[in-house]
Structures are given as C-alpha cells and as structure tokens.
Amino acid sequence: MSQSKYVEFINVDKSYDGRNLVVDNLNLSIAQGEFLTMLGPSGSGKTTSLMMLAGFEAPSGGNIRIAGRSLDSVPPHRRNIGMVFQNYALFPHMTVAENLDYPLRIRKITKAVRNERVRKVLDVVRMGDFGGRKPSQLSGGQQQRIALARAIVFEPDVVLMDEPLGALDKNLREHLQLEIKHLHDRLGITVVYVTHDQSEALTMSDRVAVFNAGKIEQLAPPAELYERPATPFVAGFIGENNRLTGEISGRDGDYYAVQTETGHRMLVHSSMPFNERQRVIVSVRPERVRLDTTEGCANAFRGTVEEVIYLGDHKRVHVRVNEASTFVAKVPNAGMNIDIKPSQALYLGWDSSDAVLIPA
Template sequence: MTERFIAFEGVRKSYDGKSYVVRGLDLDVARGEFLTLLGPSGSGKTTTLMMLAGFETPTHGSITLGGGRIERVPPHRRNIGVVFQNYALFPHMTVGENLAFPLKMRRMSKADVTQCVRHALDMVRMSSFEGRRPNQLSGGQQQRIALARALVFEPQLVLMDEPLGALDKQLREHMQLEIKHLHNRLGINVVYVTHDQSEALTMSDRVGVFNDGTLQQIASPHDLYEAPANPFVATFIGENNAIAGEVVELSNGTCRIKASDGSLISAIPGGGLKIGARTTLVLRPERISLAEDLAGANRFTAHVNELIYHGDHMRLRVTVCGCDDVRIKIPAGAGRTPQPGAHIDIGWAREDCRALAQS
C-alpha cells in the first residue's frame, strides 16, 4: 500500500462564517506524488493550497503532513517550499543571495550555504547566473530561480500556485517538462495549482478537479479524461460534446439514450443512472469518425454548420441527435473535407461516449 503523506479530513474554510470556499474536503496524497489541483477561478483550489502552506487556517477539519497535524504550525516550521506566479524574488539581491536567504534563516554555516546554493542552481541549470539580479533575467530564468529557491533547503514538499501563468505558450510548455523531470529526479512531493487543463494532464500523477468549493473528482490524467465522474468534469477537462437525453434502456454495463430528436444512442453508463432519468451524454470531438466502416457503432446523418481551420486539424460543427453544436476534429490531410450545408454520415463507438447523471 502506498504511504499516505498528506491528508485533509473534513476540511472546510469560511472567511465570513456563513459561506464556505472549501467544503468538506477529504483528500489523501501519497508520498512522492505530483498532485495538481485544477478548477476555475473561485473553485477553492488556491485556498486549499494556502491552508497546506500555512497562510490560511481551516475553519473546520484537520490537515496532517507526514503523520503530524499542522493546522496550528506556522508556515516557516512546515519545511515546505512555495513557488508563486510572480516569482517573489528579492530585487535588491543577486540570484545567489536569493537562494542563500532561506538557508541563512535556518542558521546554516557559510560553507553549507555555498554548497546548497550551487547544488540548487545546478538542478535548474542556472549555475552561471549566480551573480545576476532578477531584473537581468528573462521570465523563464526568473521562474527557474524561484523554483531553485523553493528547493534549496531540501523541503519535504513543494507547493506551486500558477507558477507558469506569466510565461508565453512555448516557454510554459518547456517549463512544464522541466518541473516534471525535476520531480521525477528528486522524488519529492509536489502540489500544483492551475486552471490550465493541458498543464494538469501533462504534469501530474493525479489531478483533483474543484468546483464551487467541492472536490468533484480525483484521478489519474487518463482516467479523468476517459471516465469523467460528472458533466462538470467532462466539460472542464479537455473538450467534450454534451448531448442531452433520457435513459430508455440500462443493462450489463451499457445503456441506450433517447436524444431530443428521437435518435437512440448506445453508451457506457456512469453512476446513478436509472431508466427514465435525464442524462448528459459526453463525447470527445476526436472520437467521432466520418468513416463508413464503423461496424456496430452509433451511426447518424449530420448537417454541417461550420468548418474551422486550425492548421494541424479541422473542426466541424454539426447538428446531430437534436444538438446543433456537436464538434468533430478531423486531422489535416485526412481526405475530402465536408463543407457547410452538406449532410454527412458520422459515427462513434459505444465505448467512446458516456451517459452521466445530471446534478
């Protein structure tokens, strides 16, 4: 069994004593795990991180780290490194002095400080920048230094709050891999907050999806993408088509859904479904095919409303099964592209769509 390193038990947080920004959070994190907290603004993910860091105190419940409760332990005594979006580097200090600061606060010897600073700079491949000041560095270099400062005192846990949000797309994607490789090499725990779904799927061992102060689902990136627990997770993670319908048949791990136009769709049922219940059927755009040889698949005629060029692929927006906003992703060079106004045959496998209970 994997060792539990972090645990939230019945944690709630309120700032006004009436409404809760985090509600009844139960969450276990394994030792060495890279966990990402994902959700829209105001969903409770950053407040959860701040309670773990010690910058906020839970209104109710307990938080344990390494087996000991930490709700009343001050931040500087938790042995946690923190990286923020704005880097939080001291502008009047050199890179080396920024990294040395938390070590001097721990009253380390001068020789040990020098050794630890050099080691941390080596980890982020910034050894030649020790004498520069933050304003002499690019955004990506500053983020590397902020990461090195969070690691320099060898913390048991590193927390990251939207650390790549200020970087351009190419640099952000590069830094995602840098952080993931560093995590793999060091084996430390990372709890990472973002609203970027792609970032969460790329970097994490598991992802916890928050909405309205509640943890909606926690799972591996693969399971989160392929088997969302509810319509919110399905539409928030990646891109999904949502088709409303009613459950008319339910047996042996399969179901049939009657769409608003009377079409019958075979799907995999999620939890809590009953005959006659309203449901949301979710289907990824890349799982819909224009091929004619889909044996046993759901097959329908769709009306093409719009064609959008994306370079490496095309997007079709079609009307089918009573929904006029179903999107289909077609790889570039896949053959003849249907034009707006055309009627086309499309299909998808039963295993590629899930019928979820409406909340």
C-alpha cells in the same frame, strides 16, 4: 504513517464570513513523492486550500497534517514547505546565489553546506552560470527557474506551486511544464500544484483534483479524468465534448440504450451501473466522432456541415444533425482523405465505447 497519506486534509472547511464556505468539508490524501494538481475555475477553493496547507490561511474547521503531524499550531516558517508563486517573489537587491542562500541562512546552516547546496540546485535547474546576476538581468523563464530552485534548496517536505507559469507566454509555459515534471521525477519531491489551466494539469500531474464551489468533483489520474469524467462539471471543464441529455431506455449487459431529448437513440458501453429511465448525459469527445467513414459505428447519424475551421494540425467541423443538435468533430489534417465543405451532407458516428455516460 502510510505513504499514501503523507499530506492530509481531514474535514477541512474555510469561511471568511461565517456563513459561506469557500472550502467545504475537504478530504484529500496526497502520497509522498506525488505530483498532485488542484484544478478549477476562479473561486473554486483550490488556492485557499493551498494557502491553508502553507499556513497563510487558517482552516475554519478540520485538520491538515504532514507525515501524521498536525499543522494546527505550526507557523508557516516552521512547516518545512517550499513555495513557488506566479510573480517569482525574488529579492531584487540580491544576486541569484544570495536569493538561494537566504532560506539556508535563516535556517542557520553552515556556510560551506550552503555554498554546496546553492551550487547543486543551480545545476539542477540548469542555471549554474547565473549565480552572480540580479533577478532584473534574467528573463521571465529564468526567474521562474530560480524561484523553483529557491523552493527546493532547503530540502522541504512539500513544494507548493500557485499558478507558477501563468505570467509566461505559451511556448515557454509548455517548455517549463515539462522541466518541472522532469525535475519532480528526478528528485521525487511531493508537489501540490494549483492551476486553472486544464492542459497544464493533464501534462504534469500524477493525479488531478478538480475543484468546484469548494468541493472536489473528481480526483483521478489525467487519462481517467479526460476519458471517464464522473460529473457534468468535469466533463464540461476538462477538454471539449458533445453532450446530450436523455434517459436510459434499455440495457443489455454493459450496453445501455439512451433516448435523448433531441430525438436520438444511442448505444453506450459503461461499466458503471444505471437504472431504467434514469436521466443521464451522453458525452462524446470531438476527436472520437468519425465523419463519412461510419462503418462499424454503433451510433451513426446523417447531418449537414455547417462550418469548417482550420486549426493547423486539425480541422473543427460543426455538423447539424437536426434542429436541436449540432456535433463538433476534430479531424486530423494528416489522415484526412475526404474534402469537407460547408453545406455538405454526410454521416457522422462513433462506437459505443467512445461515449461516456454521466448521471445527469
């Protein structure tokens, strides 16, 4: 069994009414020890895919495997999979230690081994002094740590996490993102994580599968997903960008001239091949747009500032270039040496390698 194909979805379909596919011919391989995130909007098929892997939903077609073994006839409790949910799902009448002991007890593990495992896993999630407390005596973040400990205490083959941090406030959520990632790095467990939060996916994952309408639009490491989106959906869903539609009007090696519908002519570098007159989308991230200092930019345009929004570490600047198009630029406050005000005329620009060409 190839390590790169530890968890496999092979031609997996899921339909609840026999007509509409919630998951449509899903093919996905997850390596042993990988942290893979299924990311997408509500209804995109990511949670259904996770529930089929857990055994709580049955595929309408195709096959799911772990380490080469088909899960077709394996009930959820025999799949050796740990689960972490958004609502923690801890037993309120049990202490923390009893909650962690429960999955070991039903697996008929001896008491001495159970006690040692519970002690170790409490230390792993930094909750060693909380074994005697009830869940109601814990904060939300502490309960989520215990839910995570319970998912790993029986040494599962795979840990599945379904929006586990969705109920927590922003600061705690960001803190636990890093904790979960560091825990994954230390233990080397295989994690399949579901979220609709793009920053969470980019922060934690080895690879991200972006779901849309039951299919994977792109599967890639976080940096590639952000810097080189493969489809218009991914470009729009991951981060913010300026998008212009046009067609290829010329080529010189890996440099493409693009004539946009808004009347702009742009030069874009791309290692992906495009044809003359092919319709494309030019995507430029706001942080790549330079204001006033456009020296050396392959693409430079004159515009008028419409709005300046202060956001602490940066300003969002909206610049109207013509009647059909407004660009958004992110300007860090630390290095900002120009005072930008509404109605100000200025130049904006970016280099040919700062934009991405996407088939329209």
